[in-house]
Amino acid sequence: MDCLFCKIIAGEIPSTKVFEDEKILAFRDINPQAPSHILVIPKEHIGGVDELNENNSAVVAHIFAKIAEIAKNEGLENGYRVVSNVGEDGGQTVRHLHFHIIGGAKLNTQMA
Ligand code: 5GP
Numbered sequence: 001m002d003c004l005f006c007k008i009i010a011g012e013i014p015s016t017k018v019f020e021d022e023k024i025l026a027f028r029d030i031n032p033q034a035p036s037h038i039l040v041i042p043k044e045h046i047g048g049v050d051e052l053n054e055n056n057s058a059v060v061a062h063i064f065a066k067i068a069e070i071a072k073n074e075g076l077e078n079g080y081r082v083v084s085n086v087g088e089d090g091g092q093t094v095r096h097l098h099f100h101i102i103g104g105a106k107l108n109t110q111m112a
């Protein structure tokens with residue numbers, strides 16, 4: 001499958017990893033929008049939030065269980081934002097489910 005994040009998981013494209021276990025990978029965004037910008041992805045290929053269902057969504061609970069840990073290790077005790085863009089209107093550019101962790105500065109509060 002021609003998926004950029006599957007290639008990162010496979011090690012075919014290098015990334016700066018911040019956390020990894022058997023189910024998920026967290027790595028630094030190549031084009032950070034804030035001082036800290038980390039992407040958290042499942043190792044299983046899921047296209048986006050719009051492909052989640054009762055059979056494949058357990059990994060999302062696992063991702064969120066680790067996000068607090070990752071943010072703490074990153075020193076984001078003053079807060080951060082978790083975002084998942086979905087589809088064309090949502091501005092999703094990589095069709096592999098990912099959650100952005102953005103922080104390290106006071107963020108713009110505009111939602112759309
Ligand atoms: P989206 O726009 O789909 O919500 O987020 C995709 C993110 O992936 C973008 O923030 C973009 O900067 C990041 N990205 C795209 N290509 C690469 C890459 O090759 N390596 C890393 N680390 N991040 C990437």
Ligand code: ZN
Pocket residue numbers: 003004005006007044045046095096
């Ligand atoms: Zn993929």
